[in-house]
Amino acid sequence: MTQFALHAQAATRALRALFDPTPLQRNDFLSARYEADIWLKREDLTPVRSYKLRGAFNAMRKVRDASPDQGHFVCASAGNHAQGVAFACRHFGVKGTIFMPVTTPQQKIDKTMTFGGDAIEIKLTGDYFDQTLAASKNFCAEVNAHFLSPFDDADVVEGQASVGVEILDQLGTPPDLVILPVGGGGLSAGVTAYLRATTPQTDFRFVEPLGGASMKAAVEAGDLVTLSHVNSFVDGAAVARLGGLPFSHLTWVDSDQILLAPEDRICTTMLEMLNVEGIVLEPAGALSIDVLPELADQIRGKTVVCVTSGGNFDFERLPEVKERAQRFAGLKKYFILRMPQRPGALKEFLSMLGPDDDIARFEYLKKSARNFGSVLIGIETKRAANFAALLEQLNNAGFSYRDITEDALLSEFLI
Structure with a gap:
């Protein structure tokens, strides 16, 4: 062995x-x-x-065995590593300073505080993790603490x-x-x-x-x-x-x-x-x-x-x-539909929907022309194959549309 x-x-x-x-x-x-x-x-x-608790605990244990006077540990994390370090700090009765980006959800901050209690202090700094990491390492050097990497450490x-x-x-x-x-x-x-x-x-x-x-x-x-x-x-x-x-x-x-x-x-x-x-x-x-x-x-x-x-x-x-699961399975799609501005056009479109189709989003975007208006529409269905039948009817009726389900840029702004 x-x-x-x-x-x-x-x-x-x-x-x-x-x-x-x-x-x-x-x-x-x-x-x-x-x-x-x-x-x-x-x-x-x-x-x-x-x-993550496993690596944090083992690294802290071995540092303490080698240097019993080391009572201050620092890490940068917005997630599981932070919680593991916090838990280990409370267990060993040592001080922990945990750096998190300012964008960290309050739920993660609260959970970390729950695990660490009075043993830890959380510092929110940096909009991006790279900034947070740099601040944590600078602080660690200033106070002569031990930096605990989430993965790039032999003891972890x-x-x-x-x-x-x-x-x-x-x-x-x-x-x-x-x-x-x-x-x-x-x-x-x-x-x-x-x-x-x-x-x-x-x-x-x-x-x-x-x-x-x-x-x-x-x-x-x-x-x-x-x-x-x-x-x-x-x-x-x-x-x-x-x-x-x-x-x-x-x-x-x-x-x-x-x-x-x-x-x-x-x-x-x-x-x-x-x-x-x-x-x-x-x-x-x-x-x-x-x-x-x-x-x-x-x-x-x-x-x-x-x-x-x-x-x-x-x-x-x-x-x-x-939402993401439905889109992956082909059960939900988003379209920009060019709706004719005439009586009965909306009713005509709705008649094309099948019994398993449901409108999840309907938003009139703007009147793009005198005779047409743009509609953002999200449709959910029970079988992915249902969309083929719907699109065939739209094409036969001469409706103009664009499928934006996989368009990352438009989805980010519109959905």
């Missing part, structure tokens, strides 16, 4: 001072659908509802490896495949380093959001790549640049092992797990389940572990998630 694996086991034992192992649950619904033995490693059920990676230790202990036999979500790479680096050392027959797949595929870019380039643009919807995994230390652990990964999950499709997975299984997952927490359809032919008859990395979902986002 490697030295890393031994340290990961020690980190796992130390974690028992905070919480019991998170459940490894066989999911009958997914197992039946894919004719496989599918297990969910429920990291959404830690005390802070994500695996070692702490995240405890997920792999628990999987093997709980399953009792090596899984055929482990599916891991990827953001900065700390979880993937830790879990794979442990399992490759203890169960070399286990295979892996890695999942990134389509709009934040920094690991795939790095693996294909053979070096770290900074993405020029990141879609922030999957906020727990939308990282512009993979961590350097995690990447050094993952140089063996082939590009074909990395799968990309479209943000709108992730929404369908989140809703299905909520409605069918009663499991609340944040977007990043749903990544490992979201790619199962792509792997259906490869996993049949095999034992598969999906790591559900977090459940910090703000239900105020639920309407957005439903």
